[in-house]
Amino acid sequence: MNRFIGFLRKEFYHIFRDKRSMLILFGMPIVQIMLFGYVISTDLKDIKMAVLDHSKDEYSAEIINKITSSGYFSLTDNLKSVKEADAVFKKGDVKLILVFEPDFGAKLIKNTRANIQILTDATDPNMANLEVNYLQGILQNYNVEINSDKKAPFSIQPKTRMYFNSNLESVFMFIPGIMATILMLVSAMMTSISIAREKELGTMEVLLVSPLNPLQIILGKVTPYLALSFINALVIIGMGYFIFGVPILGSFTLLMTETILFIFLALSIGIFISTISKNQQVAMMLSMFGLMLPTIILSGFIFPIRNMPLPLQIISDLIPPKWFIVILKNIMLKGVGIEYVWKETLILIAMTMGFIGLSLKKFKIRLE
Amino acid sequence: MNSKQKVIRVKNMYKKFGEFTANDDLSFEIEAGEIFGFLGANGAGKTTAIKILCGLSYPTSGEINVAGFDVYTERESVKRNIGYMSQKFSLYEDLTVFENIRFYGGIYGLSKSEINFKANDLLKKLDLEHARDKRISALPLGWKQKLAFSVAIFHDPKIVFLDEPTGGVDPVTRRQFWDLIYDAARAGITVFVTTHYMDEAEYCDRVSIMVDGKIEALNTPEKLKEQFHADDMDQVFLSLARKATNVE
Known part of the structure; x- marks a missing residue:
């Protein structure tokens, strides 16, 4: 010993x-x-986002507000034309551009349909995917919110819960x-x-x-x-x-x-x-x-x-x-x-x- | 020589690796206190033989008795009674002089007080007292070599095996090193040494020369020179080694 x-x-x-x-x-x-x-860290936090708002109405403003207040995205630029998109992405800071079509709010109310376009910098494909998913999630929530007083005839509402790591x-x-x-x-x-x-x-x-x-x-x-x-x-x-x-x-x-x-x-x-x-x-x-x-x-x-x-x-x-x-x-x-x-x-x-x-x-x- | 007691007895030792015979029918006896030179070119089978004698490998056949114990059945006792030093000196560079002594003393089961007592003795003898707490890496090569030898015989073994112990050292240091070997032999420790330096072969009591796995000559340096009509051991060695076929 x-x-x-x-x-x-x-x-x-x-x-x-x-x-x-x-x-x-x-x-x-x-x-x-x-x-x-x-x-x-692969978690999303303060992703820099630019907005090209052709409509500038209360609905687009509300949506932008919802997105920025989530903590995942922060608004850095307001673009005037889609031509700027290329330059903005090339600079590298902005990873995501949100485009509202003209008369977004009006179309939403009258036609019950309005379009938002999401442009992403996919040089990092995983992150781009993640960003789009998060953004869609927020938009989905907003959709539900504005429809809450109306009775949509048929609608499936997925309620997700992340088991074992709820905050991912x-x-x-x-x-x-x-x-x-x-x-x-x-x-x-x-x-x-x-x-x-x-x-x-x-x-x-x-x-x-x-x-x-x-x-x-x-x-x-x-x-x-x-x-x-x-x-x-x-x-x-x-x-x-x-x-x-x-x-x-x-x-x-x-x-x-x-x-x-x-x-x-x-x-x-x-x-x-x-x-x-x-x-x-x-x-x-x-x-x-x-x-x-x-x-x-x-x-x-x-x-x-x-x-x-x-x-x-x-x-x-x-x-x-x-x-x-x-x-x-x-x-x-x-x-x-x-x-x-x-x-x-x-x-x-x-x-x-x-x-x-x-x-x-x-x-x-x-x-x- | 203090006594006629045989400390190493080897009879018909064979070691085969497949078709290749590294040790071919070796037989020799070594007496206590003898300095035995074990010579041979590289690849002649020296290392294989030493490994068997030290209990690092088993022979294929033959009767081998080291320090009074059988190498097949009493390996532990063999190991307890031998010391070993290789060309590489085998001291830990990142430990101090004393820590090395304590470690090697410890693995041979010496008690703490024994180690302390003998270590002081040894450091005094080697004139290394001032370096007791210095790391080995800070010592010159000659000191390392002397210390390595002293550590190899620290537990008072009956036999010490030295595998080319003077490689890469200058002639003066080599001479001093041989003084240590003589001291050990006088104290009754049998010295089994391999070397490449033929002048060192002259310092041995008896010398064996291996060629192609066989012992071709075994006698005192004087008798060997006589036998081969040579002026020095160099010539003896060369006239034998020329016969070799499997030199590396």
């Missing part, structure tokens, strides 16, 4: 004396949460993703680099010649990262909960158990990477391109999996963070118990055992 403590102490010295490690361990999670929470806060989606990314980074990448470093420096040989057995060496290398990853997970969930109000509706114990399971999986991947890489450089490259990129791109963290082409969807099934993110979202946002995430949990367990098995096999071949 004393030996093991001595080993752990040495590992912690390595970590705490290396500025890069410290930065990844403690700077990265906080920076990522801040970035995703505040900067990279994008940070709800990012916290699970950041958890998966950071835990991969700390557990898998840093472990693999730290083991590869011992190989590169020749100290691994000395450790193997010593009375420590290989299992003790691996445990000694892995335990500090297990502890630090766990602390990181707590920090991320804590920041999500207290700063951004991301709920934890399900059982906290289950959440933490799943997190530890995922950390074990990431550690076993890290060990596996270190068995196939000769030095730190290789370990780093393998972790970056084999783990970090797929985690960010294919895990459903940022891009929805169901929109990917089928081959990529199949690949995404092989990516461990995908399952972890599903588990996290289910527990945190839907508040479900193990009965809804047991399949994903089993997949994580199977993957962990797979990587440990592969590493052992690799290791035995080396000893032969």
Whole structure:
């Protein structure tokens, strides 16, 4: 036991004396949460809008008022002719132009029909889509409002409610993703680099010649990262909960158990990477391109999996963070118990055992 | 030599990787306190043999006894009784001198007081007391090498394996390093050393030369020179190594 403590102490010295490690361990999670929470937001807020009002009557004024008071859009320009539209979009600030046809109000009352044209800057197609949807929603509401005293013969009124994230806060989606990314980074990448470093420096040989057995060496290398990853997970969930109000509706114990399971999986991947890489450089490259990129791109963290082409969807099934993110979202946002995430949990367990098995096999071949 | 006790006994050791035979019927014995030079060109099978003797890999067949223990069945005891130092010196650059000593002492199961006591002794002997709390990265190469050797024998092993310990060091430092090796041998530690420097082969009590996985010569440097009608070990080595077929 004393030996093991001595080993752990040495590992912690390595970590705490290396500025890069410290930065990844403690700077990265906080920076990522801040970035995703505040900067990279897909929520609509104060979208700059211009109006070309050919009619200028009380109805058009009321509609403009409704739109700007929603908080999603702010009126910046009043255009005089549709010819200006091109120039306004090219300048870049205005993303949306609302055009009222001449005699808008009169047509609305007399003919019961009037047209509004929406022009958008679709250089960012997702945002353009979102803006149009929001705008249509507001117009739809207004429609209902002006018809409230009359009896429309047949009319379907959809009443929407967004389950599990009623305000559509994008940070709800990012916290699970950041958890998966950071835990991969700390557990898998840093472990693999730290083991590869011992190989590169020749100290691994000395450790193997010593009375420590290989299992003790691996445990000694892995335990500090297990502890630090766990602390990181707590920090991320804590920041999500207290700063951004991301709920934890399900059982906290289950959440933490799943997190530890995922950390074990990431550690076993890290060990596996270190068995196939000769030095730190290789370990780093393998972790970056084999783990970090797929985690960010294919895990459903940022891009929805169901929109990917089928081959990529199949690949995404092989990516461990995908399952972890599903588990996290289910527990945190839907508040479900193990009965809804047991399949994903089993997949994580199977993957962990797979990587440990592969590493052992690799290791035995080396000893032969 | 203090005693005639054999600390390494190797009989008919084979190591095969598929069709390739890295160690072909090696047999030799080493006495306690002996400085044994293990020579051979790259690819001759030295590293493979050392790995087996250190318990890092299993032989294909043969009887091998290290420090009184069988390498098949008593690996743990073998490991407890040997020390190892490689060309890379194997100290942690980001730890201080004392932290390195404490770590290596610790993994061999020495107690805290033992470590403190012996560390002070060692630092005094190496004249490194002032550098006790300095990081290894700040030390010159010669000091690192001496410290690495001292750390390798810190737990008083019966045998210490040195795998090209003097690579990349200047002649003066190398000479000083050999003084340390002599000290260790006088204290009864058997030294098993591989080297590329033929002048160092002269410092050994006995030398074996491996060619293509076989030991082609094994004797004291004097006898070997006589046997091959050579002026120095360089010529002995060259006349043997010329026969090699699988030099890298």
